[in-house]
Amino acid sequence: MPYLLIDDLHIEVVRKNIRSLRLTVYAPDGRVRVAAPLRTADAAIQAFVTTRRAWIRKHQEQFAAREQPAALEYVTGEVHPYQGRAYQLRVAAGGPAAGRVQLREEGFLDLWIAEASTREQREKALNTWYRARLKEQLPALAARWEPVVGAQANVWAVKQMRTRWGTCSIRAKRIWLNLELIKQPVHCLEYVVVHELVHLHERLHNQRFWGLMDQFMPDWRTAKQALRSVHLKPCG
Known part of the structure; x- marks a missing residue:
């Protein structure tokens, strides 16, 4: 993927069959991408990004301020969501039911899986x-x-x-x-x-x-x- 270095910003550039330049800042790491018409010169992209530098920084700072989610191990006691409600995962040795998942009204999410999974x-x-x-x-x-x-x-x-x-x-x-x-x-x-x-x-x-x-x-x-x-x- 082509990149441009504009001051201290690494800009991912994607050229495609579009009419105008488009700028996106992605969560969670603040990655910046510009989609540009096929024949757009690098200088035009640089000018476009420079005029929007404050907007880019604002969004990068917002993403950086978010609390990072904990890495999941899929073990008993972890909390896993389903349609906006948090459920406590319970992992059990599977036997013939290996791979089966069941949602419990009392707030548990049961997973049957091989013991050595x-x-x-x-x-x-x-x-x-x-x-x-x-x-x-x-x-x-x-x-x-x-x-x-x-x-x-x-x-x-x-x-x-x-x-x-x-x-x-x-x-x-x-x-x-x-x-x-x-x-x-x-x-x-x-x-x-x-x-x-x-x-x-x-x-x-x-x-x-x-x-x-x-x-x-x-x-x-x-x-x-x-x-x-x-x-x-x-x-x-």
């Missing part, structure tokens, strides 16, 4: 359960929100994403939701669903896009603010 195996088992729960909710989410937004996706899918809560392929009408959304409150999940559906009307995050968000989901700002405080899980 590795951290990676326990994480995979729990993520498989998370993925299944999110996928089984997609039909109801689509049935609720597609008529409200007046747009319909051809495909809904789930994947782990490092920097986005959702993404939309407008031409194929394919929407992906981040697996981590199943851990957030339902309203946050619905916000991302509506956000991606609105992209089927408007590709850019412009005045028209946010006006449509106001029309279809007037309280979307609350969910967006809640998601801003969450550290997305690295992939791979």
